[in-house]
Amino acid sequence: xxxxxxxxxTGGIGGYYGGCLAKAGQPVHFLLHxxxxxxxxxxxxxxxxxxxxxLDNLAVYRDSHDMPQCDVVLVxxxxxxxxxxxxxxxxxxxEKSVVVLIQNGMGMEQELAQQxxxxxxxxxTAFICTTKIAPGHIHHAEYGALTLAKYCGQCxxxxxxxxxxxxxxxxxxxxxxxxxxxxxKKLVWNIPYNGLTVVLNASTDELTRDSNSRKLVIDLMEExxxxxxxxxxxxxxxxxxxxxxxxxxxxxxxxSMKLDYDAHRLLEIQTMFSNPIRIAAEHGxxxxxxxxxxxxxxxxxxxx
Amino acid sequence: xxxxxxxxxTGGIGGYYGGCLAKAGQPVHFLLHxxxxxxxxxxxxxxxxxxxxxLDNLAVYRDSHDMPQCDVVLVxxxxxxxxxxxxxxxxxxxEKSVVVLIQNGMGMEQELAQQxxxxxxxxxTAFICTTKIAPGHIHHAEYGALTLAKYCGQCxxxxxxxxxxxxxxxxxxxxxxxxxxxxxKKLVWNIPYNGLTVVLNASTDELTRDSNSRKLVIDLMEExxxxxxxxxxxxxxxxxxxxxxxxxxxxxxxxSMKLDYDAHRLLEIQTMFSNPIRIAAEHGxxxxxxxxxxxxxxxxxxxx
Numbered sequence: 001x002x003x004x005x006x007x008x009x010t011g012g013i014g015g016y017y018g019g020c021l022a023k024a025g026q027p028v029h030f031l032l033h034x035x036x037x038x039x040x041x042x043x044x045x046x047x048x049x050x051x052x053x054x055l056d057n058l059a060v061y062r063d064s065h066d067m068p069q070c071d072v073v074l075v076x077x078x079x080x081x082x083x084x085x086x087x088x089x090x091x092x093x094x095e096k097s098v099v100v101l102i103q104n105g106m107g108m109e110q111e112l113a114q115q116x117x118x119x120x121x122x123x124x125t126a127f128i129c130t131t132k133i134a135p136g137h138i139h140h141a142e143y144g145a146l147t148l149a150k151y152c153g154q155c156x157x158x159x160x161x162x163x164x165x166x167x168x169x170x171x172x173x174x175x176x177x178x179x180x181x182x183x184x185k186k187l188v189w190n191i192p193y194n195g196l197t198v199v200l201n202a203s204t205d206e207l208t209r210d211s212n213s214r215k216l217v218i219d220l221m222e223e224x225x226x227x228x229x230x231x232x233x234x235x236x237x238x239x240x241x242x243x244x245x246x247x248x249x250x251x252x253x254x255x256s257m258k259l260d261y262d263a264h265r266l267l268e269i270q271t272m273f274s275n276p277i278r279i280a281a282e283h284g285x286x287x288x289x290x291x292x293x294x295x296x297x298x299x300x301x302x303x304x
Numbered sequence: 305x306x307x308x309x310x311x312x313x314t315g316g317i318g319g320y321y322g323g324c325l326a327k328a329g330q331p332v333h334f335l336l337h338x339x340x341x342x343x344x345x346x347x348x349x350x351x352x353x354x355x356x357x358x359l360d361n362l363a364v365y366r367d368s369h370d371m372p373q374c375d376v377v378l379v380x381x382x383x384x385x386x387x388x389x390x391x392x393x394x395x396x397x398x399e400k401s402v403v404v405l406i407q408n409g410m411g412m413e414q415e416l417a418q419q420x421x422x423x424x425x426x427x428x429t430a431f432i433c434t435t436k437i438a439p440g441h442i443h444h445a446e447y448g449a450l451t452l453a454k455y456c457g458q459c460x461x462x463x464x465x466x467x468x469x470x471x472x473x474x475x476x477x478x479x480x481x482x483x484x485x486x487x488x489k490k491l492v493w494n495i496p497y498n499g500l501t502v503v504l505n506a507s508t509d510e511l512t513r514d515s516n517s518r519k520l521v522i523d524l525m526e527e528x529x530x531x532x533x534x535x536x537x538x539x540x541x542x543x544x545x546x547x548x549x550x551x552x553x554x555x556x557x558x559x560s561m562k563l564d565y566d567a568h569r570l571l572e573i574q575t576m577f578s579n580p581i582r583i584a585a586e587h588g589x590x591x592x593x594x595x596x597x598x599x600x601x602x603x604x605x606x607x608x
Binding site (some may be wrong): 196200213220281291295 | 516
């Protein structure tokens with residue numbers, strides 16, 4: 001039997017992944033905010049490097065109280081919206097629902113588990129360049145793979161089925177059993193590139209090309225690797241050079257935090273910087289350099 | 305007998321201090337570069353909070369080979385020009401000359417002592433807001449005190465006489481016997497405020513008022529204090545709160561590095577950041593946070 005999906009937050013991430021599942025024939029229920037009227041009337045347009053597609057007559061909602069309970073809830077909000085999650089999730093979870101947090105940073109699963117202690121929670125990272133460029137209009141520029149790892153709950157079968165569904169929908173999926181390492185490894189890239197593109201008003205390729213910023217990127221990466229290892233994450237010695245080479249081969253682009261900053265949206269400073277700093281400190285490691293960038297970001301955005 | 309002064313670098317600092325000495329009747333020989341013709345013809349105008357004055361018929365030179373040997377040479381160049389010092393100084397030093405480096409940062413005396421091993425060298429810090437606003441036109445906005453401390457040589461009598469001459473010229477002077485502490489204490493203010501006003505495009509009062517940048521300023525100050533103490537400098541526990549209070553009471557202003565950055569001049573990154581970082585490392589202390597700001601400055605200025 002097909003499992004039912006809810007997509008909470010139909011922006012670049014939610015619109016793309018939810019759209020791929022819906023196109024592949026999965027039952028998907030989309031929660032929308034500002035774009036509800038538009039998508040209800042005009043459907044969802046996805047312009048993708050893998051081929052464009054359009055979806056009409058989607059199951060769209062503007063209030064989760066109107067949604068059915070779903071087997072899998074894909075949370076695709078920015079983490080700056082996570083304070084809304086308890087109210088959004090309560091009506092759409094049944095006792096075996098799995099919540100998948102496709103989000104940046106660290107500490108989101110812990111917080112959700114305190115609010116929903118009996119719910120299965122999966123963490124996910126998306127390696128993708130995708131943006132909402134207009135109401136109901138998603139532009140998927142590059143990449144697309146998802147990494148899933150269980151945080152808590154009896155959900156190994158569900159994870160396998162989610163992975164199968166995404167694979168059938170054309171999305172590459174990796175499943176790991178160690179969410180901690182997945183989250184820390186993602187931060188190895190996210191902390192330097194998201195932070196410094198904002199503070200130095202630079203693109204990923206400028207930062208990687210200039211010898212001084214490249215040194216700073218690598219210094220920050222090394223600090224994150226050390227912090228992660230102190231917290232028990234497994235990160236190999238070749239990971240940093242791999243990340244640098246990958247960035248050198250990427251189309252120059254603005255990471256999500258730079259896009260948020262340029263659009264005057266809230267930045268994910270708390271989950272991407274403050275939570276890892278706090279968690280590392282609890283494990284006896286001070287992330288000195290990351291703290292500098294964190295404070296600079298908070299100064300520039302006046303985010304307390 | 306009066307001692308003769310040379311002023312090397314007649315900008316905001318050299319023009320003001322040299323001007324005060326000349327006004328008080330000391331023999332002062334001014335080395336100028338771009339303003340030579342103008343000052344030769346029109347003299348030097350000093351607009352000072354302590355009263356404006358104008359000096360005509362100054363002893364001005366465009367080449368130090370035309371200058372007499374002087375008893376005291378006040379080096380008022382930016383440290384980014386220090387590679388010129390050997391050529392400039394050689395013709396104007398006699399065997400008892402004293403070179404006073406009124407400069408920001410660290411390591412200038414060591415470098416000069418290698419080039420002139422038999423010359424007496426004094427380090428000085430200026431607590432002053434003064435700028436050259438036009439050719440031969442100095443604007444002195446606030447403060448003015450000099451701190452002198454011997455680096456090397458038999459020059460205790462000379463230092464006393466220099467202090468007396470400045471005092472007679474209306475310039476407050478403190479003489480310390482521990483240049484190391486003087487230099488490190490100056491960096492406690494200079495590193496956070498010079499670095500962050502550039503990187504964050506902010507004024508001293510903004511940085512001090514906002515809770516996140518204030519925390520970052522204090523974090524950087526604490527790192528400099530720790531580094532200084534590891535290197536043997538004596539800095540009291542009350543020094544940081546005193547610096548913060550002083551900054552809160554200052555007229556908001558742009559430190560020298562911010563002025564240099566806005567004017568597209570070279571920044572004193574080497575002496576104000578890289579040298580202290582290197583010297584601290586030689587004493588077993590890593591200035592992690594300062595390194596972040598150093599790399600950001602080098603990225604922003606493309607200064608290798």
